[in-house]
Amino acid sequence: xxxxxxxxxxxxxxxxxxxxxxxxxxxxxxxxxxxxxxxxxxxxxxxxxxxxxxxxxxxxxxxxxxxxxxxxxxxxxxxxxxxxxxxxxxxxxxxxxxxxxxxxxxxxxxxxxxxxxxxxxxxxxxxxxxxxxxxxxxxxxxxxxxxxxxxxxxxxxxxxxxxxxxxxxxxxxxxxxxxxxxxxxxxxxxxxxxxxxxxxxxxxxxxxxxxxxxxxxxxxxxxxxxxxxxxxxxxxxxxxxxxxxxxxxxxxxxxxxxxxxxxxxxxxxxxxxxxxxxxxxxxxxxxxxxxxxxxxxxxxxxxxxxxxxxxxxxxxxxxxxxxxxxxxxxxxxxxxxxxxxxxxxxxxxxxxxxxxxxxxxxxxxxxxxxxxxxxxxxxxxxxxxxxx
Ligand SMILES: Cc1cc2nc3c(=O)[nH]c(=O)nc-3n(C[C@H](O)[C@H](O)[C@H](O)COP(=O)(O)O)c2cc1C
Ligand SMILES: CC(C)CC(=O)C(=O)O
Numbered sequence: 001x002x003x004x005x006x007x008x009x010x011x012x013x014x015x016x017x018x019x020x021x022x023x024x025x026x027x028x029x030x031x032x033x034x035x036x037x038x039x040x041x042x043x044x045x046x047x048x049x050x051x052x053x054x055x056x057x058x059x060x061x062x063x064x065x066x067x068x069x070x071x072x073x074x075x076x077x078x079x080x081x082x083x084x085x086x087x088x089x090x091x092x093x094x095x096x097x098x099x100x101x102x103x104x105x106x107x108x109x110x111x112x113x114x115x116x117x118x119x120x121x122x123x124x125x126x127x128x129x130x131x132x133x134x135x136x137x138x139x140x141x142x143x144x145x146x147x148x149x150x151x152x153x154x155x156x157x158x159x160x161x162x163x164x165x166x167x168x169x170x171x172x173x174x175x176x177x178x179x180x181x182x183x184x185x186x187x188x189x190x191x192x193x194x195x196x197x198x199x200x201x202x203x204x205x206x207x208x209x210x211x212x213x214x215x216x217x218x219x220x221x222x223x224x225x226x227x228x229x230x231x232x233x234x235x236x237x238x239x240x241x242x243x244x245x246x247x248x249x250x251x252x253x254x255x256x257x258x259x260x261x262x263x264x265x266x267x268x269x270x271x272x273x274x275x276x277x278x279x280x281x282x283x284x285x286x287x288x289x290x291x292x293x294x295x296x297x298x299x300x301x302x303x304x305x306x307x308x309x310x311x312x313x314x315x316x317x318x319x320x321x322x323x324x325x326x327x328x329x330x331x332x333x334x335x336x337x338x339x340x341x342x343x344x345x346x347x348x349x350x351x352x353x354x355x356x357x358x359x360x361x362x363x364x365x366x367x368x369x370x371x372x373x374x375x376x377x378x379x380x381x382x383x384x385x386x387x388x
Contacts, residue, residue: 004080005093005361006369024348024355028319028340031356035106035343042195043105047342049191050287056295057287060317063295067326068387072372080368081375082361086311086334087176087257087278089148092124093361094328094376097353098283098315098336099152099178099261102204104134106346113140116345119353121145123361128152128178128336131165134204136211141172148175152261155179155250156237164214166253177254178281178313182262184239187289202231209234247275259313262289264299266306273310279333281313286338297327301381304331321363329379 012022025031036044050057082093097116104112113133117140120127124147129140131154141149151169155162166177192198209215210223210230215237223230242250251258260272261281269280282303284296296316304312314327315336327335337360344356373379 005082005358005365006080008358008362009366024344024352026359031340031343031347035346038346039106042197042200043346045191045195046102046197046201047100047106047339047346049189050291051187051189051289052291053190054287054291056284056291056293057317059295060284060287060297061319063297063317064319064323064326066386066388067297067330067384069322069325069329069367069371069373070383070385071370072383075372075374077369077372077374079374080365082365082368084334084376089175091126091148091334093364094332094334095125095324095357095360095364096150096313096334096336097125097127097341097357098286098338099128099130099180100338100342101130101132102134102201103130103342103345105201105204106342107349109349111135112345112349114143115350116341116353117141117143117149118350119341119345119357120147120149122350122354123147123357125357125361126150126175129174130154131208132205134207136207137165137169137174138172138211141169141174144173150174150176150178150259152178152180154183154238155240155242155246157240158214158218158237159249161209161212161214161218161237162240163253164212165208168208168212170254170256174256176257176259176279178259178261179250180261180285181242182283182285182289184241187285187291189288202235203227205238206230206234209237244271244275247272247277251276259311261313263303264294264296266302269303269306269310273307277310279311279313280307281315281336282332283313283315283336286316297330300327300330300332318360321360321365322367324360324364325367325373325379326384328376329383330381 084094106112107115128150151174257278259279311333313334314332324335341353341356344352
């Protein structure tokens, strides 16, 4: 095993001894306040905002407070192994970066998808690239280095276009396809409404469409000649209210592992499993889609039980390394971080994302060291107690 993740703490202390002031914050609140200043009001409201009065968004994060980890002693956790097997790959840790549409704009130079992919390459933490990258998916994939990347599909209504996007993702070297099912229409988002964000963002959502031969063929004039017509066509094809009847078609799209994102109900897990998916992604989209719902963490145990051995990816509300550990203990195979890495990107580009990922991993690793859980397999629901 290479250097333990917790060593990041030592590096920071060594730098401090040399008089180097830390460049980036170590708390989520610190990341938030620096990112708010860096992003400006419109982008900030897009990234930080959620549906309705954001009750579910807040509940996602506070759900973690209701679980406490039992410390175990005399177990010899001096060496930890956070690695995990997922779809035949060995990942260095359970952490991955959840898909964030138009995250490119969070970087100073507007190429934040490439910067995020660069952070994946440096840390070994996989990025799930959104369909809505600002740079085409092929260019994003080229930055992954030896770290596997996953492609998130927003399934367009044009089936031929969906097929083309998946073919391109396969060709570009993505290792899994994540189909998001909970965002065929965007939820009621007051912050975005008050900044009129979506019309402004739309122009930056198109890279994977305007670079696609099927999308281009459906236009009378090229997107370069008539960007407005391309944007209108995009709005027409973007959202597809899929049903279970479409699952066989989705399954037929690829031989790559197929994961369905946005699942919180055990019955939906069973249906997805029957439809031959390779993984379930338990998430409520960070409370951006439906307000008033169950915190995603509270849905996780039921999802894991119904998945019955199928890998379960999880996100929504992960803010700290202890959150990562708790989600694993509740049965997640892999744990997605969302907003925190977008804030790291806004603050410091690739370095900022690397800092956020390394901080999460260091905290998780050190928690496992101190509390006596040397491997992920040692973390089970019995390691936790409900505290509130
Ligand atoms: C600004 C933003 C854009 C997002 N875009 C996408 C997207 O394009 N595709 C998708 O499946 N999920 C998207 N999500 C949802 C994330 O993948 C993830 O479910 C969510 O961020 C988890 O919540 P958290 O960030 O509060 O932990 C987005 C989230 C944010 C914050
Ligand atoms: C442009 C949006 C549809 C991207 C997204 O998934 C989100 O904002 O949550």
